Amino acid sequence: MASRELTLSGSFTAIGGKARGTGSDVAEGIRFIGSCARAVASFPRNARSLSRRQMRLQVRFTAVDAMPIISGLALLIGALVIAQAHAQAVRFGVSEALGQLLATIIVRELGPLFAAIIVVARSGTAIASELATSRVMGEVTALEALGVDPVQYLVLPRLVAVAISVALLAMYFDFIAIMGGLVATSYLAHLPPGDYLESLRMGMSSLDIVLVVVKGALFGFGTAAICCWAGLRAARTPAAIPQGVTRGVVLAMVYVFAISAAFTIGQALWTS
Amino acid sequence: MDVVIEFQHVHGERRSVRWDAPVSFQVQRGQTHLIRTTSELSAPLFRLCLGLSEPSSGTVTVAGTAPSALDRVATREFRRGLGSALEPDGLVANMSLKMNIIVPLVFAAGLDYEAAGERATSILNVMHLGMWSDVRPASAPAEVRQTAALARALASRPPVLLLENPIPSVDNKEMRRLMSLCRVQSETLLIATHRSEGILEQFADAVWQWDDEGFRVAA
Numbered sequence: 181m182a183s184r185e186l187t188l189s190g191s192f193t194a195i196g197g198k199a200r201g202t203g204s205d206v207a208e209g210i211r212f213i214g215s216c217a218r219a220v221a222s223f224p225r226n227a228r229s230l231s232r233r234q235m236r237l238q239v240r241f242t243a244v245d246a247m248p249i250i251s252g253l254a255l256l257i258g259a260l261v262i263a264q265a266h267a268q269a270v271r272f273g274v275s276e277a278l279g280q281l282l283a284t285i286i287v288r289e290l291g292p293l294f295a296a297i298i299v300v301a302r303s304g305t306a307i308a309s310e311l312a313t314s315r316v317m318g319e320v321t322a323l324e325a326l327g328v329d330p331v332q333y334l335v336l337p338r339l340v341a342v343a344i345s346v347a348l349l350a351m352y353f354d355f356i357a358i359m360g361g362l363v364a365t366s367y368l369a370h371l372p373p374g375d376y377l378e379s380l381r382m383g384m385s386s387l388d389i390v391l392v393v394v395k396g397a398l399f400g401f402g403t404a405a406i407c408c409w410a411g412l413r414a415a416r417t418p419a420a421i422p423q424g425v426t427r428g429v430v431l432a433m434v435y436v437f438a439i440s441a442a443f444t445i446g447q448a449l450w451t452s
Numbered sequence: 453m454d455v456v457i458e459f460q461h462v463h464g465e466r467r468s469v470r471w472d473a474p475v476s477f478q479v480q481r482g483q484t485h486l487i488r489t490t491s492e493l494s495a496p497l498f499r500l501c502l503g504l505s506e507p508s509s510g511t512v513t514v515a516g517t518a519p520s521a522l523d524r525v526a527t528r529e530f531r532r533g534l535g536s537a538l539e540p541d542g543l544v545a546n547m548s549l550k551m552n553i554i555v556p557l558v559f560a561a562g563l564d565y566e567a568a569g570e571r572a573t574s575i576l577n578v579m580h581l582g583m584w585s586d587v588r589p590a591s592a593p594a595e596v597r598q599t600a601a602l603a604r605a606l607a608s609r610p611p612v613l614l615l616e617n618p619i620p621s622v623d624n625k626e627m628r629r630l631m632s633l634c635r636v637q638s639e640t641l642l643i644a645t646h647r648s649e650g651i652l653e654q655f656a657d658a659v660w661q662w663d664d665e666g667f668r669v670a671a
Contacts, residue, residue, distance in 0.1 A: 222525070226564040230555070233565075314544065322542020325502045326604070327532035327560035 219331040238341030242303040254353040258360025279379030295349035296399035296436045304407040308428035311411025312421040346400030403432045454481040456640045461510035473666035484641040486656035494644035535610035541601035543589040549600040550585040561608040595621040613638035
């Protein structure tokens with residue numbers, strides 16, 4: 181009996197500890213957002229060209245270097261969705277709606293989501309580990325000691341660059357997936373490319389393209405912010421580097437899925 | 453003479469190890485003070501000078517300001533008036549040595565990118581590091597990295613220079629040259645050394661010894 185009480189009290193203590201930890205993480209996250217806002221407001225004009233240079237490098241790593249893997253994935257997903265949908269569409273006699281199906285599933289939902297997941301896996305881990313290593317090696321402290329705001333130098337260019345990158349990659353993913361779908365419909369459904377593209381055009385509006393860009397930018401901005409935060413809050417011990425990376429990636433994934441769900445629900449409510 | 457750096461009955465950093473005996477000393481404008489000590493003691497001393505931590509008791513004043521009492525923006529402004537080279541060297545690993553000097557010049561000293569690049573090239577040449585300017589820290593030998601960290605501290609031409617165990621791997625002749633350069637560039641210097649031989653003593657107006665027996669004037 182006593183041991184059961186002990187286990188129960190231990191569990192409550194653990195839950196309380198977790199809740200306190202989560203609470204302090206949230207408070208720290210809010211403080212980090214505040215320091216980002218202050219850093220934007222006081223960003224020195226003379227540092228713009230240096231920051232643009234950093235942004236170019238980050239966009240090259242996050243967007244350009246990720247294009248081969250995004251291309252392969254998008255082509256496969258575009259073709260797979262059409263292949264799977266084709267059998268059902270034939271049964272119900274709606275083969276000409278394959279383009280609309282692709283527009284709904286891939287262009288609106290999976291394109292931005294997969295682009296964000298690839299960026300979290302490639303660039304999110306790189307950002308979190310780079311900043312955690314900088315923290316452990318005393319680079320961040322040295323910059324602070326010289327009067328440099330680490331948020332202005334290390335965080336802001338990454339936020340902007342990753343937001344631009346995910347927005348671009350989401351559109352790129354959609355384009356390649358549409359091409360994959362085009363190939364699949366031609367071979368499987370024997371649908372003329374013109375009909376497929378017309379069906380796609382009917383299933384999409386310009387608002388969809390705006391939403392893809394906005395979603396991508398939000399995914400990228402949040403992913404970079406979370407991974408920068410996780411990297412910069414690492415303790416000054418080598419073990420803190422993998423911990424920071426894990427925390428950053430897990431939180432960024434949760435953020436991406438939560439934003440994606442919020443968009444879908446919002447869109448459903450808007451159109452109903 | 454003005455007092456530029458002053459420690460009064462400081463027992464260490466808040467929420468950290470308490471020093472056995474309190475530390476009190478003054479560095480006046482135009483002077484160079486040398487503290488012979490260990491890294492366990494010099495690191496918190498410089499953190500206190502730079503406002504990176506708070507004293508647990510007593511007061512720390514640098515350039516007429518108590519660094520720990522400043523808010524975030526004021527702390528940053530305050531640090532921009534100091535040059536510092538701490539241990540470890542803190543050079544950013546994914547940038548060349550030249551970029552390591554340019555970044556603080558742009559973000560802290562307010563220079564534009566081109567002017568900062570010229571200043572960085574010039575200081576690297578003065579430090580005999582011209583051939584290393586495009587090399588990343590990990591590819592440079594220890595003495596080059598240490599000299600680059602010193603160059604970064606000097607680049608903004610600060611009136612006060614804080615050096616924690618500067619250029620320990622550099623030979624005596626080069627160390628003399630670099631320390632003479634520091635004295636020309638900055639009027640007040642506080643240096644902590646972990647070396648036992650006395651090259652740096654030649655440049656100091658006062659030498660302190662700080663160990664288990666306390667903080668005292670060196671014999």
